[in-house]
Every structure is written in structure tokens, then in C-alpha cells.
Amino acid sequence: MTTKNTCLTLALIAAGVVSPVYAQVVAPPPDAGRLQRELQQAPPAPQKPSTGVTVPQAPREKVAPGGLRVALNQVAFSGNTVFDSARLAAVVQGAIGQSYDLAGFYALADQVAEFYRSEGYAFASVFVPSDGYRDGVLTLQVVEGQYGERRVRASDASQAKGAQKFVDVLKAGDPIYAPDLERAVLLLDDQPGVDATPVIKPGQTVGTGDLDVELKPLDKVGGSIGLSNHGNRYTGYLQARANAFINSLFQFGDQLNVTALQSDEDLSYGAVQYSVPIGGNGLRATVGYSVTDYELGREFANLRASGKAETVSAAISYPWIRSRNTNVSSSLVFQKKDFFDEQQAVNASVSRTSDSVSVITNFDHLDAFGLTYGQLDWTQGKFNGPVPDPSRTNGDFTRVSYDLVRQQSLKRRLSAYARLNGQLALDNLDSSESFTLGGPYAVRAYPTGEGTGDEGMLAQFELRFQYTERISPFVFYDIGRVKLENDPTAPGNNDRTLSGAGVGVRYQEGPLALELSVAARGTGGAAQSDPRDNSVMTWLTMRYAF
Numbered sequence: 001m002t003t004k005n006t007c008l009t010l011a012l013i014a015a016g017v018v019s020p021v022y023a024q025v026v027a028p029p030p031d032a033g034r035l036q037r038e039l040q041q042a043p044p045a046p047q048k049p050s051t052g053v054t055v056p057q058a059p060r061e062k063v064a065p066g067g068l069r070v071a072l073n074q075v076a077f078s079g080n081t082v083f084d085s086a087r088l089a090a091v092v093q094g095a096i097g098q099s100y101d102l103a104g105f106y107a108l109a110d111q112v113a114e115f116y117r118s119e120g121y122a123f124a125s126v127f128v129p130s131d132g133y134r135d136g137v138l139t140l141q142v143v144e145g146q147y148g149e150r151r152v153r154a155s156d157a158s159q160a161k162g163a164q165k166f167v168d169v170l171k172a173g174d175p176i177y178a179p180d181l182e183r184a185v186l187l188l189d190d191q192p193g194v195d196a197t198p199v200i201k202p203g204q205t206v207g208t209g210d211l212d213v214e215l216k217p218l219d220k221v222g223g224s225i226g227l228s229n230h231g232n233r234y235t236g237y238l239q240a241r242a243n244a245f246i247n248s249l250f251q252f253g254d255q256l257n258v259t260a261l262q263s264d265e266d267l268s269y270g271a272v273q274y275s276v277p278i279g280g281n282g283l284r285a286t287v288g289y290s291v292t293d294y295e296l297g298r299e300f301a302n303l304r305a306s307g308k309a310e311t312v313s314a315a316i317s318y319p320w321i322r323s324r325n326t327n328v329s330s331s332l333v334f335q336k337k338d339f340f341d342e343q344q345a346v347n348a349s350v351s352r353t354s355d356s357v358s359v360i361t362n363f364d365h366l367d368a369f370g371l372t373y374g375q376l377d378w379t380q381g382k383f384n385g386p387v388p389d390p391s392r393t394n395g396d397f398t399r400v401s402y403d404l405v406r407q408q409s410l411k412r413r414l415s416a417y418a419r420l421n422g423q424l425a426l427d428n429l430d431s432s433e434s435f436t437l438g439g440p441y442a443v444r445a446y447p448t449g450e451g452t453g454d455e456g457m458l459a460q461f462e463l464r465f466q467y468t469e470r471i472s473p474f475v476f477y478d479i480g481r482v483k484l485e486n487d488p489t490a491p492g493n494n495d496r497t498l499s500g501a502g503v504g505v506r507y508q509e510g511p512l513a514l515e516l517s518v519a520a521r522g523t524g525g526a527a528q529s530d531p532r533d534n535s536v537m538t539w540l541t542m543r544y545a546f
Contacts, residue, residue, distance in 0.1 A: 035294050036292045036311070043403055043405065044362060044373065048190075066101060074138070075092050076089075081175070088112055092112065148208035150168065152166075159215055163194070165279065167213060170184055181211070182323050187319065191253040195218055225240075239261055242259070244257075253276065258270075269291070270290065282329075291311075294308075303344075308340045327363065330362075332359060353384045354432060357381065361376045369408060396427065399426070399454075402421070423456055428486050431452070435455060437450060438451050446521070454486040476501065483495050498522075500520060511546060513541075516538075516541075519538075
């Protein structure tokens, strides 16, 4: 137990709020920073499935083998700009010194065209001109395929106009390069409220391709409602959550998102976020505000403890890589947090503030066997709390958080899930920046808020079986270790290990999603954040999207 927690517990005993026996087995009451942090424990999610691009293949003239064969001493090229002639000649180097008929020349042209396609130029074609062979030299005509018209079609003219900037990054006359085309189309498809379907078809000029993107409008307004038992003992186990969004509120691609949460006791949370695209290359700006209000109940009810956490944030994000199989994006996030906690029974109150900047990188990669995704978060900030500061949290702080997930296909209906989540700290951290082992997204055998510290590492393993299209049972094992303080302020044990295993089931029926899991404790002993003698924890989540 840290110095600040020990002092608080002694004060509560002296005030007659809790008994000495109870204080020995129960962690100090949660504060505004910790409660706000607990509401942000969900693991990162991968990029949504990507839209494919239809690129028609240029027709190839069929030539029957046979006829006059001639010696080939050199292959030359015309019309090529992406690759120089020496690079293309290397593709057909093995043909030099051989004898070919007309069908053989066409095969060499196809070989060069296939090279272009393998390098991402799927619209390229290579032809054998009628006068292409002379004195042992075969000259191949390369048509690399360039952009002609780039159009967005939509039932709403304002949407088409707003979306046009995403395809205008592909310049008319430039070679059609698949990674650039895929990026532009996927960035458009990522915009809230639309589904983009692209097609490239031959343009009016020979060697050009026109890009047509059909925009299908999705729901302008939507959201979800949910119910879970993810809360803690002192602010209410049951939590009802509602989320609503409005797409293209002020311009194409923007989104207003509102979230509200209420527990069955005295925890409430609200957040509003607005994001908007900047230009057509994936840059996006986001501003947000959230507030958490609480009042402690149960064993801490006599303390008459309450508090509030407010966060104002601004962020800008950019996708470095956007493709069907690999995605990497980064966000620069600025946050200002204000915390207030009051304990009327002991006539105590404290105000704290935190200013931070974070660089957050998200990534995912899809291969033939599964999906890898995760997040890396570097945060630098300054915390201002009460003086004296026995916990040594005031001043500059640095933390690095990471989250890595692998979903692996094993057999037709069997898959594995593995997650490694952790945090490193260079300083003692406030509860608003702490790492927690217990809860529905961590060691599921322990309650929310259990095992909180400055540093920690968590590993989760699941074996999943797709019983039907809707039902997926699973077994799991969780284990984690936490370092209570980076720089210990008191003698004694400064780390703790928790583990547990269990079974669960997920159910998905259209907009309805349910998850139930039951976990039994392994290592770690009795819970300190909840006095219930629960060696088995049950977690339930229900969500309905509309």
C-alpha cells in the first residue's frame, strides 16, 4: 500500500468511517482519476474490412504458334516511363539468342505486362507492333495505363462534391498505380456515412482508364445501447451505456458522436466528440470533451465521498499506410484533465490537473492465417496535485503503453486469440494514468480496479470455436503482473501477480451482440478492491446497434 493510501486509510479509521479489520483487506476508495481510467480499458480494434477495386484486364490478341521463326538479338521498348528500358530488358533477358515466331513475341510481351502488374501497375499493357521486328531487334510498345476522368457519383450532389477531393489526389495523366489507387478509394470509404464502390474502366483516350466511384449513403443518424456489469462495488456494478452519432452534420465526412453512461448507483459519464477530414489524403482533426461524476456507496457511503473528472482533448490523425492488408496510422493527442475529489466525513477535498501530449500509433496486418493488430502510446505530461506530495506524482511524467493482438486461424471453425498489453513508466503516476490488472478486459477472474499500479503487463489467451454462424464459445486464460509504484514511497511488497481462467460464449444476431464469461482465480489471492468473497467472477455484456 502506498504512503498516500496508508494516510487516507488511517484517516478513515480515526474518523470511524471504516473499521481497522475492514481497512486491512480493502483497497482505498476509488477517485475521479481512477474511475475515468476504468472507463477507457477496452482493447484497440482493427481497421474495418476494406473495399476491393475492380480493374479490367486489357484484351490480349491470340496468335496461334507456328510460321516463320527469326533470331532475337535484342529487345527494345517504347512508351515506358515508370521503368527504364534496361530494367524491362532484364525481364526478358533469357530470350536473347533464341528463335521465335509471332506467338513467341506475343508471349514475351505478356511477360513484360505481367511484370508491370506484379509491381502494382495493373492497367498496363504491352503490344507487338506490326513493324516491331527488324534486324534481330524486337521493339515492344508499352501502354502503362494512365488516369483519365476521376468521378464520384452519388444521389446527393453535395456528397459527390465533398468526396471528389479524395479521388482528385490521383492526377489525370499519372500511371495507374494500384497502391495509390487503393489508398485513395479506402480513405474515401473510411468516411462516416458512406459506402464507396470503385470501378476502373477504359477511358475515351487509348491507354487511359476512368475511375468511377459510386457512393452509397448509409444511415445519417445511428448509435447503440448497451448494458453490462463492468462497474465496481462502490459506484455500481451495472452500467447502461448509450451512444449516438450524426454523419455529415456540417460537411461531407464529419461526424458528431455523443456517449452517455449511468451506473445503477452514483456514477455517470458523458462525452461528446466531433471529427472532420482535412483535405483528401486522410488527415483528420478531432475535438472532444468528457465528464465523469461519482459518489461512493456501500462500505464507503459514510465517507460521503464524491468527485468529478473533466477532460478536454484535441487530436489530429494521419494514415501512413492504408491498404486492404496493412494499415498504419498515427495520432497526436493533446489532453487537459481536471479532477476534484471530496470526502465530507473527514472534511477533505483535493483538486488535481494534468496536461499531456500523446503520440499514438495504430496498426493492423492481415495475412493468409490471421490478423495482427495493436497500438503503441507514448505520453508525456505534467501533473499538478496537492502539496505535500508523499506519492511523488507531481511534476513531469512519461509513460509508454502497448497493446498487441493476434487472431490466428487453426482449423475451419477453430481459432486462437492472444493479446499482450502493458505499460512502462519513468515516474510515479497519478491514478488517472495507472495500469489495472482486474476487470472484463484484463484478468477476468478479478473485479474492475483490482491490481492498479504505475507499470504492468497483461497476457490473454483464448481458444475460440465457431459453433454456428451466430454462436462462438471460447475458453481463456489471463495472467498479469503490476508494479505498484515506479519509485516506491514506502517499504514492502511493490508488485502483484494475478491470474485466472474460464469459459465464455459470444452471440451475434444482426444488431444484437451478447457476451458472457465466467472466470475462476488462479494466483493473486483475495480481491482487495471488492470485499465480496467471489472466487468466481461473471461478466455480461449486451449491445444493440441501431
